[in-house]
Ligand code: SF4
């Protein structure tokens with residue numbers, strides 16, 4: 049790689065700092081690596097640069113126009129400004145334009161996910177009095193898919209969602225449709241997502257910077273918006289990839305026991321799953337609050353029916369039952385089946401129970417592959 | 418896995434065999450898609466035209482159960498064309514000559530007859546694999562869920578060893594594990610032959626170590642593996658403790674198991690839901706789900722990662738580890754663990770590969786950046802191990818194991834003319850006790866189905882969408898027919914997930930002689946159209962409706978009559 053980049057020794061200058069870069073790196077990547085802040089909306093490290101939103105504009109010596117940092121390759125000797133009056137003026141006008149058809153109060157725009165456009169408007173103090181237009185972007189109101197909701201009002205047509213669907217998930221279920229101010233996110237023939245190649249990975253929700261692609265269920269349930277939830281980092285309980293995920297918890301939910309409102313992926317680049325999740329890891333959590341969850345120990349009574357019992361009683365009956373089998377038939381007449389769904393600690397305890405308490409090696413996990 | 422998931426994207430050649438990656442491991446599939454987008458070559462060997470074949474350079478549509486033929490023929494080509502890594506073989510391996518001899522007769526031309534894969538494709542794949550530096554093999558249950566699963570794995574390992582594709586980034590041999598903590602459960606000693614960290618129960622030194630640690634005498638007799646256990650329930654086994662699993666639903670040939678369970682004397686079940694196995698339970702403990710407890714899972718790249726408690730369990734339910742402590746104490750033990758972290762520490766204390774990892778270290782040292790730590794991790798300042806076998810093959814030299822093709826235990830015949838395989842789909846997860854409770858996922862794939870090739874469908878008068886009876890020597894279920902060229906002629910495929918049409922009523926419980934893993938992938942079956950009734954696809958013969966009414970699994974009987982309209 050480094051051959052083309054003159055052995056990696058080439059440098060550019062950003063805000064007066066001389067910075068080395070590797071061939072192929074963009075100005076944005078060099079800046080981010082060195083802690084220089086450049087705002088972005090349509091950029092995602094997993095995707096090819098699109099240069100669509102223009103919030104990352106920088107000034108390069110000798111270039112007539114401002115250039116999008118995310119889509120401009122670093123070139124030896126470039127001198128770059130990331131903050132100056134010209135950039136600021138441009139950026140504020142741009143944000144003001146975005147705001148002409150974007151709700152400015154967080155209550156409307158942030159029903160689901162945080163809206164980074166509003167953050168940026170605040171941060172750069174962009175004017176929000178340039179008039180108000182009703183958005184011309186259409187939605188697909190009869191899309192019956194269970195998970196993904198598209199709100200055209202807050203979409204800024206940055207195409208992160210469609211590019212993700214195309215480049216990362218590889219299924220191209222959603223696409224930009226229409227032209228000019230009518231450009232919107234749609235599907236082939238405006239089909240519901242269930243009838244497309246969509247795999248319900250929810251990546252489009254995750255990458256959307258404004259929350260226009262949102263998670264349906266929390267919206268319909270009227271759950272608290274993401275900003276008010278507590279994130280608990282954990283490991284997915286479905287497959288062996290072990291994706292890291294954030295359980296978004298409403299601590300007041302379920303009478304103070306806490307409720308998992310939704311699951312989001314950690315930022316790209318920080319974990320093995322690189323910000324990605326699959327349909328199960330992102331959405332399949334109704335089981336946590338399911339009404340059929342067992343809430344009490346059960347003992348089968350003389351009539352063959354289950355009866356609710358206290359822990360003390362259930363533990364006593366279970367212990368007697370297992371010890372009884374051991375006394376009648378020997379320890380090797382017992383077997384302990386543990387679970388690859390449970391933690392390492394729990395598997396450790398099951399084998400210790402089997403070996404140290406009952407003295408048999410008849411212990412195995414289900415799905416022993 | 419010998420490599421890390423993050424290395425997949427840098428691979429130049431991916432050989433994916435027996436793995437429906439985009440459905441079973443979508444996140445790994447994303448990494449593979451990325452590699453392909455960046456120019457990597459991908460070959461997919463699978464009996465079905467799975468999604469991954471749409472982006473693969475080649476699809477080897479192999480006859481189910483003939484993997485050894487394909488792999489040995491690839492080895493044949495690599496040896497014949499002098500593409501082996503002589504230095505690696507000489508320095509790091511043993512027994513190569515035995516393999517050289519044994520694969521001599523596995524010519525690509527002969528292989529074509531049995532596998533159905535053109536000889537030229539076998540040669541092309543073998544050459545490409547041998548001559549690409551960053552060449553990785555990825556496989557899952559499609560390889561191991563056979564009565565000759567171990568042979569398949571040896572045959573793959575032979576390819577890896579003879580080309581020296583080991584101990585390097587993006588090369589190596591990568592089993593993609595099905596469930597989240599299969600690796601961790603094995604590591605923790607949930608195995609009839611190993612204490613934690615793969616220390617054998619029949620090794621006197623290991624036995625002495627654990628006797629000292631636990632303060633009790635221990636049995637040096639290896640126990641039964643799951644497949645063996647399930648065969649002797651009610652004969653040699655009379656008491657079962659089952660944690661977090663639905664053995665009735667997951668076991669091959671579950672009708673036999675149900676009969677046997679009626680002769681079992683005592684069964685304790687610990688789970689978050691009443692599952693099918695509950696019908697045979699004497700006591701049921703309500704357990705917390707992963708969001709309700711602390712602990713670690715170990716993923717398929719040996720990365721130990723944290724599970725953290727986010728919410729309280731409902732009602733009286735408690736975390737599995739807490740229940741286990743109480744159960745042990747009710748049985749006379751004196752366990753005093755105050756936290757899952759303490760349990761982990763005890764585990765690690767006697768298992769050198771894990772000593773360097775602790776809850777505290779994961780929590781404090783690796784917050785951002787790839788989380789968790791990969792074992793082996795022998796000291797608290799060890800960075801963890803990215804790929805195994807870096808400094809020479811683990812435990813001395815890599816051993817070549819010649820393998821011979823053995824046909825699957827049960828192949829199509831006059832009465833059962835089709836070859837049935839089972840598998841997973843993206844939208845459901847194993848027994849689906851969790852995902853079937855998700856209304857969204859149920860919408861996408863509401864009922865059991867069986868894929869059948871147009872030619873076989875025509876012969877049997879089956880049209881797309883017909884309700885069919887799918888039967889084997891062991892039982893039959895109802896399912897919706899999907900006429901599809903995804904499957905090879907002569908083969909049918911059905912998913913595992915549906916409680917109403919348990920595919921395991923059908924499958925063969927003949928196990929692999931080494932691992933005991935059952936043959937889920939291949940058995941003989943037949944399909945015939947049945948009248949759509951309101952019972953429809955939700956019914957199967959068996960005690961599911963017999964004992965305790967329409968099961969607890971929450972699945973509302975699907976109105977098949979209405980659906981057929
Ligand atoms: S959920 Fe995934 S597959 Fe479906 S539209 Fe969004 S990105 Fe594409």
Ligand code: SF4
Pocket residue numbers: 202203204205206207208209210233252255256257258259260261
């Ligand atoms: S929905 Fe979101 S990600 Fe997609 S174009 Fe609109 S703003 Fe961008």
Ligand code: FES
Pocket residue numbers: 087088089090091098099100101102103104105116117118119
């Ligand atoms: S982030 Fe550069 S143009 Fe959008």
